[in-house]
Amino acid sequence: MWIDGAAIGAKETREVHDPANGELIGLAPVGTATDVDRAVSAAMRAQADWGSQPDEVRAETCRKLAGVITQNSGELARLLTREQGKPLKGIGSEFELSGCAAWLGATAEMSLPVKVIQDDEAARVEQHYVPVGVVGSITPWNWPLLIAIWHIAPAIRAGNAVVIKPSPYTTLSTLRMVELLARELPDGLLSVVADGPGVGEAMTTHPDIDKIMFTGSTATGKKIMAAAAPTLKKLTLEMGGNDAGIVLPDVDAKAVAEGIFWGAFLNNGQTCAALKRLYVHDDVYDEVCAALTELANAVPMGEGLDENNVLGPVQNAMQFEKVSRLAAAAPEEGGRVLTGGSARGRTGFFFPITLIADAKEGMACVDEEQFGPLLPIIRFTDVDDAIRQANSLDVDLAASVWTKDIDQGREIAERLVAGTIYVNKHGEVAPHIPFGGARYSSMGVEFGIEGLAACANIKIYNFAKA
């Protein structure tokens, strides 16, 4: 671990295995609540000075951190592939590392200037953004490095210190990346404590952690909110999504298939804003199913270090079992397996791309977020009913409409409930575009000026003039 500017060992370790082949790749430390205490004390000390640094110093530091990522991306990408499973090439580990550098760079160029709200004969009123203090970051395993940067970059840029707790499934890569970044920062400004018994609780109840930035499941988000209530922490919670896509009858099935396919299967479907329920109009249903099946059967899946592979294994046993359960239940519930359907006795957590036709609301693979390489395809004839079904769940990170008619796309977008509605694409995120979901998917937004402002408190100076 890296705490207060130094490498810190742990009394206990646990084995980390490559999800592609089960090989032992290293030992991860097991963190403790005492480690959290040490990291938070150091963070408070470091933040006192960091928070008063000129804006340009903090911007320049973010640029420097972007450079650190770029210089070390080869090593970090290989470690990420071995630990997380995603391929090195394509939209895999190297892509994730380039995203980390891009986010740090883009966040460096954002700022929260003083706003003069009133300046007249009665008063001068200024709105300033001041740091929140110590930010606790809790991250998932799907895009572990990029999501860590989504927390670290705006928090540091806005003058806070950060203590991060990675997912136990992706400890090694996060520890290494944070160490490399923290070496460039004042001691204590950025620390990482590995997961362990009581660590999550220590973070969410700690009296000196002022804000929690959490990305993970809705179930965990609710627990974090409850745990953080007694100390009234500020919260940014980015949680689960069960994103719907609606395909209208005017599309050219072959032309849209690739966008839909990667909207669903980016990172093996283990992406918060992946397309997870596809509603296709009866007129183009069979053609869309055929085009998606053709793509699914052509994608090379295998060990991520082999540069020919475009998809890797599912990341962990829990997720593998979930996808297996949903795939097994689908035919019993009336679904028709177009391709895939079950793991074929391979070593590692490989699960083939699985497409379920004739899917319906009420089926487990439609109603539950699968978060893996499985997509239910639902037939519709009445677009109003497709919109009703798309809106019928309460986890709405994003949704998409696929059509040649942009006006109709906009009209449907206005009726869909989600944080982002894409038209003729799905899943894109960018540092300058605020991102967050509706209902049970989010509390607050990340990215853009709004995401940066969420890492600050507003402080008003109100001078009497009269």
Ligand code: NAD
């Ligand atoms: P998870 O909720 O199981 O774990 C996320 C993190 O929370 C981990 O670090 C975990 O150790 C920690 N945690 C678990 N219980 C905790 C507790 N009681 N107190 C404090 N910390 C606790 O999620 P996961 O399985 O790692 O990730 C998958 C989920 O994350 C999916 O639902 C996915 O949609 C969602 N996700 C959302 C976004 C987004 O931006 N909205 C991005 C990626 C993933």
